[in-house]
Amino acid sequence: MKNLNNLPSFDKTIQPSWLIEFTRRLILLNQPFIQNFKAWHFQPGMRFQENDQWWRPGSSRPAPHEGVDFCCFIDKAGGLVYLQPECGIPALFKGRVAALFDDFLGRSLYIIHNNNGRQQSGVIYAHIQPTPEITVGRMIKAGEVVGVTAAQRQPGPLRPHLHLTMCRAAVNVPPPTNWQTIHRLPIELINPLSRQEDRRHKKMP
Numbered sequence: 001m002k003n004l005n006n007l008p009s010f011d012k013t014i015q016p017s018w019l020i021e022f023t024r025r026l027i028l029l030n031q032p033f034i035q036n037f038k039a040w041h042f043q044p045g046m047r048f049q050e051n052d053q054w055w056r057p058g059s060s061r062p063a064p065h066e067g068v069d070f071c072c073f074i075d076k077a078g079g080l081v082y083l084q085p086e087c088g089i090p091a092l093f094k095g096r097v098a099a100l101f102d103d104f105l106g107r108s109l110y111i112i113h114n115n116n117g118r119q120q121s122g123v124i125y126a127h128i129q130p131t132p133e134i135t136v137g138r139m140i141k142a143g144e145v146v147g148v149t150a151a152q153r154q155p156g157p158l159r160p161h162l163h164l165t166m167c168r169a170a171v172n173v174p175p176p177t178n179w180q181t182i183h184r185l186p187i188e189l190i191n192p193l194s195r196q197e198d199r200r201h202k203k204m205p
């Protein structure tokens with residue numbers, strides 16, 4: 001096991017702590033494809049609630065973005081590097097697989113990371129190909145590989161990427177079975193990059 005402290009000295013001051021850990025694990029998992037990582041790069045439309053289609057500049061999304069898209073980063077030489085298809089994806093926190101369903105690029109995996117008896121909160125990992133061991137009900141460790149980014153369906157600007165949605169709902173709300181139900185169910189979407197939410201996620205077991 002490599003010493004995580006020797007990994008890239010990217011700017012940790014402006015990021016939620018889950019993202020620092022997630023990025024470290026992603027780099028370790030995907031060597032040598034992710035090298036000289038400096039910082040994530042978000043084009044307009046990649047962040048929470050943004051309206052642009054980043055793959056089609058000038059076009060709008062049908063609904064504000066439900067999460068964050070991880071597609072490319074800036075390397076230490078200042079170059080823009082896109083994630084490869086089949087980039088290994090580590091779980092952000094420990095939890096339990098609550099749902100698995102198709103999306104328009106691959107599959108979406110919903111892991112409930114916290115349940116205090118009244119409210120449940122979790123993460124949807126979208127546009128991935130989950131590993132075969134990932135089944136509903138399975139317990140997941142923090143950092144466990146849950147899948148790889150799905151390949152492009154067709155040549156074009158919509159590159160392979162990981163979409164992350166963070167959400168919370170009352171415990172009696174059923175897990176979503178597709179993206180339409182996410183909009184219909186009383187599920188509150190959270191900005192994954194918000195520092196305020198970061199404090200809450202730190203309390204997760």
Ligand SMILES: [Zn+2]
Pocket residue numbers: 065066067068069163164
């Ligand atoms: Zn997205």
